[in-house]
Amino acid sequence: MATIKKQYPFDVIEAKWQHIWEKNNTFQAWNPGQAPDPSHPFWQRHAVNEPLPPKYYVLDMFPYPSGAGLHVGHPEGYTATDILARYYRARGYNVLHPMGWDAFGLPAEQYAIKTGQHPRVTTENNVNNFRRQIKSIGFSYDWTREINTTDPEYFKWTQWIFLKIYNSWFNPETNKAEPISTLEYPTELKTDAEKRTYRDSKRLAYVAEAPVNWCPQLGTVLANEEVVDGKSEVGGFPVIRKPMRQWMLRITAFAERLLDDLESIDWSHALKEMQRNWIGRSEGAEVVFSVDSENQEKIKVFTTRPDTLFGATYMVLAPEHPLVGKIAPEVWPEGTPEIWKGEEKPAATPAEAIARYRVYAESRSDLERTELSKVKTGVFTGAYAINPVNSKRVPIWIADYVLSSYGTGAIMAVPAHDTRDLEFAQKFELLVIPVVQPENQADPIGFVDDGISINSEFLNGKSTPEAKKFITDWLEEKQCGKKTINYKLRDWLFSRQRYWGEPFPIIWKDGHHESLDKDVLPLIPPQMTDYKPTESGEPPLARAADWVNLPDGSVRETNTMPQWAGSCWYYLRYLDAGNSKEFCSKEAENYWMGLYPKAKSTGVNLYVGGAEHAVLHLLYARFWHKILFDLGEVSTPEPFHRLVNQGLILGEDSQKMSKSRGNVVNPDDVLKEYGADAFRLYEMFMGPLDMVKPWNTKGVEGVYRFLGRVWRIFISEESITQMEQNLTMDITQADHLLEELNLSPDVQDVEATPEQLKAIHRTIKKVTEDLDGLRFNTAISALMVFINEAISWEVKPASILLDFLKLLQPLAPHISEELAGKLLKIMKDSPASGTIAYFQWPQFDEKHLVESFLEYPIQVNGKLRDKITVSNGASLQEIQDLALAAEKVLPFLEGKTIKKVIVIPNKIVNIAVV
RNA sequence: GCGCGAGUGGUGAAAUGGCAUACACGCCAGACUUAGGAUCUGGUCCGAAAGGGUGGGGGUUCAAGUCCCCCCUCGCGCACCA
Known part of the structure; x- marks a missing residue:
């Protein structure tokens, strides 16, 4: 590279000061109770014998240290937070500004599979490179608090928190997590075995055999949040549904609080909206239909429009619904139309039609199910249900447009007022009865908004909200329904079939799980040479027989925790990173997260990171924090008071930076040529922090x-x-x-x-x-x-x-x-x-800032005509007189009537004429 | 389809309802110089001018980039959620 003349010797200056800061621990944050060091600049500013000044906690989303190193997008947020850290230090706050590494995860493990190099080695190399790059930008982190999620001294506490969760249950009475010891057993449970089963079913961390997202290429299951369009978020591999035994965390119990508490925090509207969407609260009613058969099975449906119950002309169950097999008669009812019996060729019996459709539905990957051309498919079960409001018989169908995972996995179909039901009804020639009249007398068929009930007997004439309330009360009275709130949020699938993650502190004995004692933590993964996943879905840890099998015949849990586990609480570890007795001392937690006098807010004052974590990390961390709050481990219910998403930095070509496009800018190169200060300034000078902007x-x-x-x-x-x-x-x-x-x-x-x-x-x-x-x-x-x-x-x-x-x-x-x-x-x-x-x-x-003379622009009818200079302190009348006499204004007043003169002090004069 | 952002010079972008384009890039000219990819100075929305200009159309106001209504385009998120 041609050496161009430097504007100033930034290389010498930056190396010098970075060395001084490091040597003196200049940016160390002080915990309550920590002995002051009178020679430290903090203590030369703040009195040694007085309480600590108010805190300011400014946090970055810690990076996953990849092999590729930093690109210029990473330091955007880090620069913003560093500026604020330094600003608040100057304002007299005790600033906590830490950095660490989110280092468990797939890439290191996959690299290990390819090269045989232990993930710990790869991780360490990557961390060293990241640390070097970050330090070279001159951020004022308190490096004494550096953490690494893969450090046993760190994940010891991740496992400890897991045990806290495992040993808790959600008490609906108090709406809080409580220690499992407060759980009361129903009187009919007599034996220890019964009680154990009951207890295990109530834990916040529980084991469930459930259809999960299995990714064969990655060799692991994924949380719903990690699956995008039927493919893994990492790597883009196909994901299939497979029933497996998995650990789940009961996040759904906290849905309401996760939603409500959004009100109390200072996040962007868009981000809150994303979380609300994900939680997906919807209010409606559960309605019970009876199957018209000897057994009179009950089918529960969830609807947000109970007012349209009179328009329910058929029902649909998800193909996987447990009742499907039980309700189908042996033969088709008389008069069943041929197209109801199956798409390609009519099936001879309902059982055959159902079996055929189920095979079809299973074969469709999630990707196909969500494709844009959502042509409805389905088949009649041969069974009928009774609509509880008017006792009419309605056919029961199965169709994959009804999801087994939402609501009750069954719906009442009201084709007149639901787009999907209408499409389905038209294809299969089902009855369409309009029951809501739009206010403007338009065609009610296909009308999905609020209107006036019609064709609905006792609901006729009522507005939609009135009708909803009325019918819900009516259903409750008749004991065939009740008001219900439903969430899209599912429990969090918490286990992974991976090597490079936190092992669960759990053992299995006689088919039951038991927690390890907290004193044996950290539970360290075994040394292995083969990290590959197995095709069966057995985790790699299962191969380490010595580690898995314990002398008393019990075996260790071989799943590991997902990458999110470490990031769910890392902001708490920074408060007291070296503490070997507790995850964080009460005193430190109270000071940095609680209501310390004059602190700008509780919790993390400002958290900056990418929007890609809007629903994953941020929801999980809030969830863990609430559990810790309920259990008295932390002092406030929300971890991050203010959150800002930095905007993406694009390449010079305005495209997303990527290796394949060759438009990645490496900070090392920029630093070498312009220095860290120029780099920092440019990162911020490009435009507003939260905007997407191209590098130049x-x-x-x-x-x-x-x-x-x-x-x-x-x-x-x-x-x-x-x-x-x-x-x-x-x-x-x-x-x-x-x-x-x-x-x-x-x-x-x-x-x-x-x-x-x-x-x-x-x-x-x-x-x-x-x-x-x-x-x-x-x-x-x-x-x-x-x-x-x-x-x-x-x-x-x-x-x-x-x-x-x-x-x-x-x-x-x-x-x-x-x-x-x-x-x-x-x-x-x-x-x-x-x-x-x-x-x-x-x-x-x-x-x-006081000016002795002020310049006033003079407008005539809103158009700038002249400017006058007036001594500061002139009266409005004086300004007005000068304005009306201004040279370039006069021609525009000639022959006109002055209607009004507006003088805005320190701003402008506008003369309105006609 | 639904939700959320954003549309301003050649470019990145400024502007509590009050002089549209601060600051910077680029470009043009000049100074210093053997030289300039250094530095300094000046200019740079369109138009000869009158005037006209903030995606388009309406409205409120003495005054609108900013507030209200309708529409267009781009980006992001969600998406058969009953």
């Missing part, structure tokens, strides 16, 4: 030039030239030469002029407000405006420049430290010394 290397040059201008304002030209010359002779002298640099003679320890004070106070105001509002791009532009103005001052007062550096410091810390050090040497009453990171944030004073 030319843009880095812009902010880089700005830093060069800052440098040249401070440092004398001669000494810059001298350093450059000396550097070419002996590069090892760089640090020394940096010390030798002199300030420019224009920089003097003198009183500032009112103009200069105005300039800096305007900047203080703007930067403060912009950082509060996370508007980093406009904060940077305000600093640029200041420099563009200051560059023309003949004499630059040191006090003004120091305030500027205090403002620049959060954004471009290295150059700010270096220049502040030089500046302080010439200041008589040097306000402080040492690192600028703990200098008091400057306060702006309105009195410096």
